[in-house]
Amino acid sequence: MTDALALTWHQYRLERRMFWRNPSAAFFNFFLPLLFLGLFGAIFSGSQKNLDVIVPGIAGMSVMSTTFSALAMNLTFLREQGVLKRMRGTPLPSGAYLGGIAANAVTNAAIQVAIVVLAGRLFFGIGWPRDWIELVVFVAAGVVCLASLGVAYSHVIPNFDAAPAYVNIVFLPVIFISGVFYDASNAPQFLRDIAQALPLTHIIDGLSGALVNGKGLGDHLSDLLVIGLWALAGIRLATRGFSWDQRRA
Amino acid sequence: MSTAAPAILVRDLHKAYGDHEAVRGIDFEVAAGEVFGLLGPNGAGKTTTVEILEGYRTRTSGIVSVLGQDPRQRSRHLRERVGIVLQSSGIYRHIRVREAIEQWARFYPAPRDVDEVVAIVGLEEKADALARTLSGGQLRRLDLGLALIGDPELIFLDEPTTGFDPAARRAAWDTVRSLQDLGKTILLTTHYLDEAQALCDRVAIVKDGRILAVGPPAELGSGSSRYRVVWRDDAGELHERETENPTALLHQLTSAALARGDALRDLSVSRPTLEDIYLELTAGTEQEPARD
Numbered sequence: 001m002t003d004a005l006a007l008t009w010h011q012y013r014l015e016r017r018m019f020w021r022n023p024s025a026a027f028f029n030f031f032l033p034l035l036f037l038g039l040f041g042a043i044f045s046g047s048q049k050n051l052d053v054i055v056p057g058i059a060g061m062s063v064m065s066t067t068f069s070a071l072a073m074n075l076t077f078l079r080e081q082g083v084l085k086r087m088r089g090t091p092l093p094s095g096a097y098l099g100g101i102a103a104n105a106v107t108n109a110a111i112q113v114a115i116v117v118l119a120g121r122l123f124f125g126i127g128w129p130r131d132w133i134e135l136v137v138f139v140a141a142g143v144v145c146l147a148s149l150g151v152a153y154s155h156v157i158p159n160f161d162a163a164p165a166y167v168n169i170v171f172l173p174v175i176f177i178s179g180v181f182y183d184a185s186n187a188p189q190f191l192r193d194i195a196q197a198l199p200l201t202h203i204i205d206g207l208s209g210a211l212v213n214g215k216g217l218g219d220h221l222s223d224l225l226v227i228g229l230w231a232l233a234g235i236r237l238a239t240r241g242f243s244w245d246q247r248r249a
Numbered sequence: 250m251s252t253a254a255p256a257i258l259v260r261d262l263h264k265a266y267g268d269h270e271a272v273r274g275i276d277f278e279v280a281a282g283e284v285f286g287l288l289g290p291n292g293a294g295k296t297t298t299v300e301i302l303e304g305y306r307t308r309t310s311g312i313v314s315v316l317g318q319d320p321r322q323r324s325r326h327l328r329e330r331v332g333i334v335l336q337s338s339g340i341y342r343h344i345r346v347r348e349a350i351e352q353w354a355r356f357y358p359a360p361r362d363v364d365e366v367v368a369i370v371g372l373e374e375k376a377d378a379l380a381r382t383l384s385g386g387q388l389r390r391l392d393l394g395l396a397l398i399g400d401p402e403l404i405f406l407d408e409p410t411t412g413f414d415p416a417a418r419r420a421a422w423d424t425v426r427s428l429q430d431l432g433k434t435i436l437l438t439t440h441y442l443d444e445a446q447a448l449c450d451r452v453a454i455v456k457d458g459r460i461l462a463v464g465p466p467a468e469l470g471s472g473s474s475r476y477r478v479v480w481r482d483d484a485g486e487l488h489e490r491e492t493e494n495p496t497a498l499l500h501q502l503t504s505a506a507l508a509r510g511d512a513l514r515d516l517s518v519s520r521p522t523l524e525d526i527y528l529e530l531t532a533g534t535e536q537e538p539a540r541d
Contacts, residue, residue: 010355014344021343021379081339089303089333091325091399092356245305 004096011092011100012107019104033062033112037119040181048125050182052212055120057180059211060204062112063142064175067105069167071150074101076163079154080246088244102147109143120211130214137217138206141227145199148234155241174200199230254317256281256403256434257302262311264297264458271297273458275311281402284425284435286445289455290531295438296336298455299407302436303333316403329357332396336407340391342381346372349380350394357399370394370424386417393424404428406437410444422447442527452523454530461530469523477525478502480516487515 020026036058044050078084087097117135120126129135157166177184177191178200184192195201202223209215217224257279264272272294279285287295300306301313304320304327313320318327340349347367354360367376370390375383383391389409396404406425410418425448428435439445445452446466453463462469476495480502481487492498495518506513521529 007355010352014341014352017348018341018343078339082335082337083339083341085305085335086333086338086340086395088305089328089331089335090353090356091328093325 004093007092007096008099008103011097012103015100015104016107019108029066029108030112030115032065033058033116034119036061037116037124041124051124052126052208053179053183054181055116055124055126056207056211057178057204059113059116059139059207060142060178060200061175061180062116063109063139063203064146064171064200066108066112067143067147068150068153069171070105070108071102071147072153072157072167073160073163074105075151075154076157077160079243080160082246084244085246098151102151105147105150106143109139113139117211126211129211131210131216134206134217134220135210137224138203138210138220138227141206141224141231142199142203145203145227145231145234148231148238149199152234152237152241155237155243159246174198177201179204197226199227202226254281255279255314256283256316257285257436258312258314259298259302260312262298262301262313263309264294264301264306265309271458272301272308275455275458275460277453277460277463279434279436281434282429282432283450284429284437284448286449286452287436287438287455288440288442288445288449288452288527289438290440293455293531294458295455296407297458299405299436299438303331303405304328329399330402332399332401332404334389334392334396334404334406334409336411338392340380340388340395342379344380345377346380346383346391346394347376349391350398353395353398359400360398361400363398366394366398369397369427371420386413389413389421390424397428401433403434403436406435408438408440410439410441418444442524446523454527456531462526466523469526475521477519477521478517479519481514483511 037054040054040058041051044054075084088094113135117129121128153166153170157163175181177187177195178198179185179195180200184195184201187195202220205223206220206227209217209220255278257277259275259277262272262275263270275294275298277285287298289295297306301308302315302320304323307321316327316330318324320327344352347363350363350366354363367373370393372387372390372394375387380388380391393406393409409425410421413421422444425435425437429448435448437444437448449466451464452466452469454461454469475491475493478490478492478495478498479487490498499518502513505511
């Protein structure tokens, strides 16, 4: 068991080195949420009500892009390149390998959320988080949920060339209807219904409670329930359909 | 475990993909320390067979034993004793050669020395290079290095030199021979006849999911009972005759020639080479690009 943990740690360290060894990619990865905050901050300047919406919204978007989008793309790439198949032929336990990859995505999520929280404090008058525990709980729940959904989603992406299109067709509509950029309560009812069924809205609601309005965990139990159900579905689909080998289509 | 036990044992192996039967009853054994080749055209079932032995695919039926274990169980212990070079497999684009081999060394209980492995595969000068800057041949050598770092007893090489230039092939052959000298068991697939002849102790010729002939490369040719007699008549035309009884044929030919006053120029009697056997056995193979 300690051996498997040590191997997971080594795999995680390798993934981190690989991430930083592509510095421009790493820079844009962390710059994107800041850019969005800057743009929408400029558009909404003077309206604290709107700023109160976009800071937790962009924190939620960051969790989704670093886990769901990144894992769906990475796994498609690793599968197509034959890296997964190669690893499968070594004694490295599958769990240690995939754990290292997932932990790498989780680290990026944590760094991006930290950047957003810091920017909220420094530039957008949000102050420090009202409830740190709630922040950690919702980031953790969001990461588990969206990471497993990203792995599951990689199963349906046929090849890496198709991956950006497949990821964006989910990512972009979901962030628009989930209230990342504006208060979605003015949206038409059917869009709100769809958004309520998806996990990102509930992750952002929880983050909003933690960062802005101070409503505690007790007010967000139904949000956690929805996120948890999606996480269970995601974990089940991620493990069931997992393929180490590129489909030979 | 007895040392006399074969490293690989395959009995009546079948593998079907839906309606398509890729492997249709294959039997062979590989002794410890032997270099065994599966030789055949593309689509013959070589890679399917090897990937069943490697634990990547499950068989439809038959018995398979690799180092005394069933690869279907995918035991970690077995993977520690086996090195795999796949036909094509990727690697992190931004990993350095030495770094990759060091990382892989952690997977194994008793790895070889990293620098030693870098030297065996001839990548000393590229030890600090990123994988994405390597040539195709250098990447192939890195593949081999990653397969060797765990000091495996058994090494699978799936078409190890496909796409190599002649010099790179010779270098790869030397590496395989050095592994044999270390006592490693090697199962390789190839569609190059000269490669099978140069490297293998024994060769199985595979076609359409079956083994057509198996034996040492030299004997596969001479084991045939047929002889080929070639001569040129007075008009300069080349004649070729195959026979199981060269004495009788030669007697007949020479008597007739003497009677006519012919010379039977360029007369030769030869055994068919492995190439003749291979071409004959694999003639008329339907092209099946899908699975090897």
